[in-house]
Amino acid sequence: MSRRFIDMRSDTATRPTPAMREAMTRAEVGDDSSGEDPTVNALLERAASMFGKETALFVPTGTQANQIAIKVYTNPGDEIIADPTCHPYRSELGAAALISGVQFSFVDAERGVYSREEAESVHRALAERTPRSAIIWVENTHNAGGGQIFPLEKLKSLRALSLQKGIPLHIDGARIFNAIVASGVSPREWGEQCDSLNFCLSKGLGCPVGSLLLGPKEFIRKAWKCKKFLGGGWRQAGILAAAGLYALENHVERLAEDHENARRFAELTADVPGVRHMYENTPTNIVFLDVSGTNLSAPEISGRLKERGVGFSVFGNSTIRAVTHIDVAREDVDQAAKALAEAVA
């Protein structure tokens, strides 16, 4: 029998479980582009009420959710206050410039976390020649920050600034359920600290496709139009929404296992020669390794790991990322750590 590939490249590698597929086959569907898909509508209601938001929009990807939020809040020439490793800046092909004609104004951040004072220091008072600060952007958990959770108290002070200056605060919560499970801070508490947020179904929650964008009715009304002109006006999407409803019911609490497995992986790899952990702790499901102390590049190590049936993702020449998720068991983590030690030996 061929060996199963241990895919720790990303939590997007998850595949729907048999029970999720079963829920998908039973979904009632309609034309979502006309708001007539009952399963999508049930998902929108469920997601919005969980986070205490008025309403929601179901979109194909986290990237589309982010870009729609940016488009709704900005005019060309505006600025987004954000940390320099946020997903829309690093990994969305410059779409904020392409679609909305905006630029980023960067704060000093530690693993994606920044303070009110930092945001204030880059905020621009309206003047004739300055761009307008149009969004305060928070990523929670933070991907490039090794799954860091944005501390609620810091977020509250950013929220106070957003209200004081009248600048909307958006949370890219692609992995907010990891933050919820690891911190014990409820969806509603996170929801209270922002105008809008999005979360992905297709990462740790284990669905094949989909993200939710949540916010006030007027915001979502505009967002719906953007989704349409970006070509996201899908039809019988209830099949995908059924997976989302199933995941919100069955796949949230189990994220704690992924966090446990990620910490175990970090412990098991702590003493691998030449490999250094980029971050001192593992708050959720992401581990970054600096491999510059080995005599191999990250792509070379990744190649050797693939031969041993393990996938990690490569971030540049000397950095590797390992992510735990529903398809990675405790034994897989043990095997992956062993494979890494062998690969760099």
Ligand SMILES: Cc1ncc(COP(=O)(O)O)c(C=O)c1O
């Ligand atoms: C923090 C964050 N935001 C947004 C996205 C984009 O999600 P998608 O791949 O569904 O476009 C990702 C994907 O990894 C992410 O990590």
